[in-house]
Amino acid sequence: MGAADEQDLEDGEGWLTKAEVREIWPQIRPSSIRSVARANSVRTSAAPSPDLTREPTYHAADVRHVAARIARGEADVAPWQRADSDAARDDATPGPPVRQPVSWGPENVPGLILLAIIVGLILWGLTSPDNHGTVTDFVR
Template sequence: MGAADERDLEDGEGRLTKAEVREAWPQIRPSSIRAVARANGVRTSATPSRDLTREPTYHAADVRRVASRIARGEADVASWQRADSDAARDDATPGPPVRQPARWGPENVPGLILLAIVVGLILWGLTSPDNHGTVTNFVR
C-alpha cells in the first residue's frame, strides 16, 4: 500500500459506511452485508464509523472489487444472503399476524380495580357476621 493510500485511510477517505455499501451491493440483503464482506475479504476499520450506527467502515476498493465479482456471479455469497433469492422473497411476503402476549399496562388498570372490588365483596360477604351462619356452619 502506498503512502497516498495510507493517508486516505487515516483521513477516513477510501472508507464506506454500511449504507454506502448497500448502494454498491443492491443484490445483497442489508442484514448480510457484514457476513458477505467478511467472506469476500473486504477490509473493515478497527474503529466504528462516526455516525450513530457505530458500524465498522469498509475499504472502498475492496467493496468495488467485490461488487464486480457479485455482478459476475463469482463472489462468495450464499443464496439466502441475496436480495433476489427465494428466501428474501419469502421474508418479504407477509405471514399471519403474530399475536403478542398480554402485557400489564395502564389499559389494564380499570379491569384490575373491578376484579379487586369483586373479590373483596365476595370475601366480605363470606366473612361478615350477618350472613346467616353460612361460613360457620360450613366450616363446622
C-alpha cells in the first residue's frame, strides 16, 4: 500500500472489503452487510474484491458515516439484521432438534388394524395342520 493509498484511508476515502466492514460494523450480522449497505446508500465498487470472493468493495467514507449512524440508532437497520438483537441470538444458537413423540392416536388406527390382520393371517397359516390347500393338493 502506497503513501497515497494510506492517506486516502485516513481521510475516509478508499474501498473496504466485507471483512473490513464487519470490523467497523460489529453490530451488523455478516449475512446482512450487503443489504444494510444498500439500505443506507453506501457506495459499492464493481471492481472485483481483492480477496477474490466476488463480494463488492464498500466506500470507506460511507461505511464510517453509516457506522456513526448505527451507533446513534439512526441507520436503516432491521432488528433481525443486528448481531446484538434477540432474533440474531436465536438464529446463532439453534436448539436441539425437536423430536415428535410417538403416539398411538387416532391417525394410526387404520395402520394398526391392517397390521393386526396381516399378523393374524400369518399366524393362522402357520398353525393350521393341513396348511389349507397347498400347491400339491392343487396339482392332483
